[in-house]
Amino acid sequence: MATTSKRKESMADRVYEALKDDIFEFRLIPGDKFSEGDVGTRLNASRTPVREALYRLQREGFVEVLFRSGWQVKPFDFQQVEELYDLRITLERAAMHKICQLPEMPQIVKTLTAIWNPDHPSERAVGSTVRALDESFHCDLVAAAGNREMTRIHREITDRLRIIRRLDFTRDDRVDATYREHAQILASVRAGRAGEAADRLTNHIRISQRAVREITMEKIRETAEAHQSWSRL
CATH class of the missing domain: 1.10.10.10 (Winged helix-like DNA-binding domain superfamily/Winged helix DNA-binding domain)
Incomplete structure (x- = not known):
């Protein structure tokens, strides 16, 4: 049995x-x-x-x-996606301020800095690995703020957005931008400039949000056209 x-x-x-x-x-x-x-x-x-x-x-x-x-x-419910992104930004901005108010910088910030500031472009992650690292970057920073409920809710939002966020790493220019923007966010956090870190993070997420929406619509259109071609064969 x-x-x-x-x-x-x-x-x-x-x-x-x-x-x-x-x-x-x-x-x-x-x-x-x-x-x-x-x-x-x-x-x-x-x-x-x-x-x-x-x-x-x-x-x-x-x-x-x-x-x-x-x-x-x-x-896809794009209104729901917009609302989830709004909530995600609110939580991550709050995390930036909480981290910068801590008496000692969390070790995870140093670890993330090493990951997102490679000595040479050849050391960058690719494919599914960079997607996983990006997700960890955002989740780890929220967790570092020390609020367990904030961390839990943020993780749930991350799970719900994963299907479209993964598309942000199908283009080399978006991977380049992710490395550059993550490094800038971390530099602001290490310097204790909470407002600057929060603003950089917000801009980073909004740019990614626009990119994944464009890629999503393109993927859906391409696949729909392919389906129509197959049905005519």
Whole structure:
């Protein structure tokens, strides 16, 4: 019995990761509809693990169930995204002020400074690694402020924005800007200039926000056009 349960759990995890990857890579675009049978056939999985994976993706806000007509990749709610970014900025600005008021600069600030000020461009991270480092940069700074509830809420916002924020690292110019802007923010924090750090951080996030929206719309348009081409074949 235990072995069967583990096997089902493993299959559900595999289906979950495959579908999430399809959504993140825009092979499934916002608004795309599909059935549990479609997923099961494509991934060679039975109904139970497929349903478990879909319910997990539903809880995380990636898909939604349609009454009597299967499932759908949840359409982007750009107003909600704007509101999440506003809340994120509020929390991160507050963190800058709290850190600069601490009697001693947190060690994490020194660690982040070393990461975002490499001696040579060749030492920079690439691909998924730079995405993970960027997320850690923002989360670590908020955590360094020492407010556990602020840290928890910020982490939840980060999780909800991850699907579009990851697109900010698909272009070399955006990676270059991220390294430069992170280094400037950290320089202001180390100097104890809270207002300057908060303003630099706000500008950094807003630039990234505009970039990911443009890239998101471009990805959706390209994929939709590809789908139309395939349907005519």
